[in-house]
Amino acid sequence: MAISSCIGTSSVDAKPSFHPRRYITLTSRRRTTPTTTIQHNDADTPIFNTVLEIRGGASRKKKGGRTASLYSSSQKEQKTATGKTKVKGSVKEETKKSAVSDTLTKYKSILPLTRIYITMVGIVTLLGLALGEEMAQGLLALDPIRVMYGLELWRPITAACFLGPPSIGWLMNAYYLFEYGSNLERAFGTAQHLLFLSLMIAFLSVCSAFFGQPFFAQSVITSMLHVLSRSMPNQKVKWLIFTVPYWTLPYGLMASDVLQAGNAAAALPHVLGILSGHVYFFHKNIWPKLGGEDWLNPPEFLRRRLDADYSGDVSKSKESVNAALKARKKGKGKKLGGS
Numbered sequence: 467m468a469i470s471s472c473i474g475t476s477s478v479d480a481k482p483s484f485h486p487r488r489y490i491t492l493t494s495r496r497r498t499t500p501t502t503t504i505q506h507n508d509a510d511t512p513i514f515n516t517v518l519e520i521r522g523g524a525s526r527k528k529k530g531g532r533t534a535s536l537y538s539s540s541q542k543e544q545k546t547a548t549g550k551t552k553v554k555g556s557v558k559e560e561t562k563k564s565a566v567s568d569t570l571t572k573y574k575s576i577l578p579l580t581r582i583y584i585t586m587v588g589i590v591t592l593l594g595l596a597l598g599e600e601m602a603q604g605l606l607a608l609d610p611i612r613v614m615y616g617l618e619l620w621r622p623i624t625a626a627c628f629l630g631p632p633s634i635g636w637l638m639n640a641y642y643l644f645e646y647g648s649n650l651e652r653a654f655g656t657a658q659h660l661l662f663l664s665l666m667i668a669f670l671s672v673c674s675a676f677f678g679q680p681f682f683a684q685s686v687i688t689s690m691l692h693v694l695s696r697s698m699p700n701q702k703v704k705w706l707i708f709t710v711p712y713w714t715l716p717y718g719l720m721a722s723d724v725l726q727a728g729n730a731a732a733a734l735p736h737v738l739g740i741l742s743g744h745v746y747f748f749h750k751n752i753w754p755k756l757g758g759e760d761w762l763n764p765p766e767f768l769r770r771r772l773d774a775d776y777s778g779d780v781s782k783s784k785e786s787v788n789a790a791l792k793a794r795k796k797g798k799g800k801k802l803g804g805s
Contacts, residue, residue, distance in 0.1 A: 578772075579656050579663070580647040583627070587640060587683070590627040602628070607680035608671060622671045628681045639687060646690035653697075656772040657764040662693075662746060665762070669742045677734060688739025689746070692716045696747045716740050 573581065594602040608625035612618045629636045629643075651659040666689050670682045679685075699713035710718065720736035746762065754760040 576644070577648055577651045577656065579659050580644060580651050583647060583663070584640070584644055586623070586627045587629060587643065590624050591629065591632065591636070594628060594631065603680060608674055608682070609680075610671075610675040613671075622667055625674065625681045626667050626670070626683055626686055629683050630681075639684065642687050642691070643683075646687060646694060649694055650690055655769070657769045660768070660772065661762060661764045665746055666742050669745065670738060673738050673742070677738070679735065679738070682735060682738065684735040685739035685742065688716050688719065688736045689743030691719070692740050692743030693747050696744075696751075716743075 576584065590606060594606065597605060606621070606624040606628055608621050609618070613621050629639050647659075650662065654662065663686075666686055670685050670689075674680075674682045674685070695712045695715050699711060701712040702709050703712050703715060704710075705715060705718045706722075716736065716739070720733050720740075723732045723736065724730060726732075749758075750760065750762045
């Protein structure tokens with residue numbers, strides 16, 4: 467009996483004790499687990515995705531399907547809530563690219579020698595701004611002593627390309643240089659135009675050194691205009707508010723510069739340009755008619771190299787000049803000698 471009572475007592479004492487908190491925790495876990503599973507299963511259903519798409523939410527990513535719309539920043543193309551691709555700044559980039567490409571196309575369409583001359587004018591102008599007025603005068607101006615004894619052979623070229631600091635006058639002179647240079651190169655050909663520029667730079671270097679002119683780009687422009695005006699002297703052009711013969715246009719430019727500067731010394735570059743241009747025109751067009759020889763012809767190898775349509779007939783030069791000048795519309799001339 468004692469043994470049985472001891473056994474019974476020990477068995478009763480060995481029963482597990484009841485803990486209410488632990489029971490509540492276990493039951494809560496058992497109840498929440500299937501609920502979570504049910505929600506996960508509902509989220510994978512098409513109905514739940516449809517509801518999210520209608521509401522504007524993000525659907526889960528499936529294989530071969532469309533990815534999330536609001537949280538698709540990791541994709542290559544971002545999309546809106548409706549699934550459309552977002553519009554980026556491609557229009558502005560295309561506009562900028564088209565403007566740059568159009569500018570480059572227009573620049574490349576300029577005749578080769580005129581394009582080189584305009585480019586050199588821009589480079590020399592930038593050098594003048596970077597060096598300053600005093601340094602530009604000392605490095606870019608025409609100095610016959612340094613050219614002959616110091617072999618600074620770039621000075622005649624820079625003196626023929628420097629138009630001064632950027633201004634309205636600089637812009638107008640650059641336009642005249644482009645307009646008259648293009649007309650001459652189109653009429654004569656690139657090889658003949660190269661000979662013309664070489665003679666003008668050589669002749670104006672001597673005259674400018676004699677008269678103390680450090681730069682003579684304005685004289686080159688006037689010489690171009692004089693040669694063009696003498697080719698069709700009686701053609702009517704518009705200058706300011708007047709309609710005048712073409713041959714008077716260089717003198718009109720000279721008069722306008724003198725009035726603007728208020729000094730008669732402003733006429734000197736134009737006088738030198740008219741003189742140098744007339745020397746070329748006389749030996750090229752008038753002297754052969756008097757029985758002389760036309761020695762202002764570029765070499766054959768230069769013509770074959772620079773003129774693509776060269777056929778070996780030198781007599782076609784004057785015909786090309788007349789054809790180019792007659793193609794100009796009468797009565798629609800621009801101010802200050804614009805073609």
